[in-house]
Amino acid sequence: MRTSYLFTSESVSEGHPDKVADQISDAIVDLFLSKDPEARVACETMTTTNRVVLAGEIRGKGIMDEDGNWAEGVREEIERAVRETVKRIGYEQSGFHWDKLDFANHLHPQSAHIAQGVDASGNKDEGAGDQGIMFGFACDETPDLMPATLDYSHKILQRMADDRHSGRAPFLEPDAKSQVTLRFENGKPVEATAIVVSTQHAKGYDEGENEAELHTYVKQVIADVLPANLITANTVYHINPTGSFEIGGPDGDAGITGRKIIVDTYGGAAPHGGGAFSGKDPTKVDRSAAYAARYLAKNIVAAGLARRCTIQLAYAIGVSKPLSLYVDTHGTGSVGDDQLEAAIGKIDKLGGLTPRGIRTHLTLNKPIYGATAAYGHFGRKAEGDLFPWEKTDLVDDLRAALA
Incomplete structure (x- = not known):
């Protein structure tokens, strides 16, 4: 090294066009999770001169039925959430104004074929919402264990x-x-x-x-x-x-959800799996498994087991257990990387790092995502329900598993 x-x-501010899109998408996630903690959301936002457009796939009780019919008043709540987000950011300009912008909502029901892979049924546990690889990182350069x-x-x-x-x-x-x-x-x-x-x-x-x-x-x-x-x-x-x-x-x-993934994560100091976070409910491992990987990496560094740590997780759509777990302490570890991988596997409270195990342990099925959509998803203060993946409450478990 x-x-x-x-x-x-x-970094970019909350008023950057891509971050405006991220904050709108996560406002919709929070709105839907407040109605149904098991809601499925994949909400994309596009912003341009006095225009906001939503698109994506959703499902949830009290939100939309399988035929695409909205529950009473929900369409109006969505538009209100969009305009309130833009107002909170501070846009009252001639070219982008919270009260004057044109709004279009193209959200529609989630694919039944995706749903059958993700949902638990019979002896099948809840599967990952998509395939992919996710990375977590921590280092001792700052008190927040961030680059x-x-x-x-x-x-x-x-x-x-x-x-x-x-x-x-x-x-x-x-x-x-x-x-x-x-x-x-x-x-x-x-x-x-x-x-x-x-x-x-x-x-x-x-x-x-x-x-x-x-x-x-x-x-x-x-x-x-x-x-x-x-x-x-x-x-x-x-x-x-x-x-x-x-x-x-x-x-x-113009702004688009998910274009600032390096700003959202580690500023280029660590790899990125490619999937954006904002606009997605926590069954989407792009989001929840990336949070879990940060949680693990941060606890390893907080425990004094390494000065730098990168963790990779991999998943297949519809499959509950991760396909792989990889730990790299970049030559700074006090124990072997393979020992850390084994220790993580011994911590029962993580639920085997399945999508359900992650979101249960980190209590992710709550309307907590608006706060993540500007100034980074990591290195933030775990306070109340917010940013639970920033806690360092696994330190003792890791040490015990290595004993």
Whole structure:
């Protein structure tokens, strides 16, 4: 493993067009799970200039019947959830306005052939909602056990969004991107070599004193977020490098659910299986098994069994048990990777990492997904029902299984 190198990750704000789409899709997931915890949802969203379109496959009691007939009032609830999401993000612009956008709903019943593979019946347990591979990762670069480059990229934009919503930075608009490049020595971040922040802004904040105010503000946010020792005389800032950024969000660029999967996960520091998370209920292993893999990797690092850990899980549609479990501690483990694989298999509470076992142990059949759809699904605080895969409550189980 290399010990001296430059590494970069990016993040995007809640107002980025793809993230608007993700948040809408997860608002629909939450709406349906609040009606039926066993609802099946695969909701895709497209956003563009004053337009939002939903498409996908759904099933659930009190939502839609097998013939595609909506339960009373549900269509109106869906549209209300869409508009409230856009309003919460802060879009009241001529090119994208929560109250004025055109809305189209093309959700339809889930395929009966998919349903028969996923549903439990007779002696058959619930199967995976699709085939695929999922990855989880953790490292000791930050207290949240996340890659530092991504962690700081997220936190810069979260702080800016908080300031925008509170009125402390009224010149900010919802769309923004960040990017952090760090220099590592002996595997630890020692210096920020380049930081990029592009933020949509109010009219006139691309010139003169207003531009200077915006640049000063962004640099202060960066200084507040990054550890002081990482900012040096060599740190290069690129703030709104195009010059102007007034037209943004879905008016500036169309958005699609699931296009920011690297932002959602580990910022490129770990592999990605390819499946997006947002818009999917927890029977979809693209989502639930990726959460389980993060949960396992984080607990391995939290237990002091490795400094870095990557976990892969693989599934087949309609089959309950995972096809494979792979652990890689990148040469940082205090025990063998094969021993960790065996230890995971001994922890009964994980339910054999079947889809039902995962969603039961992590209590995933709840309307908890709106909070995941911006600023990353990982490295967040496990609080109440939110982000249960970020808990480190498997530490003792892992140690016991290795004893």
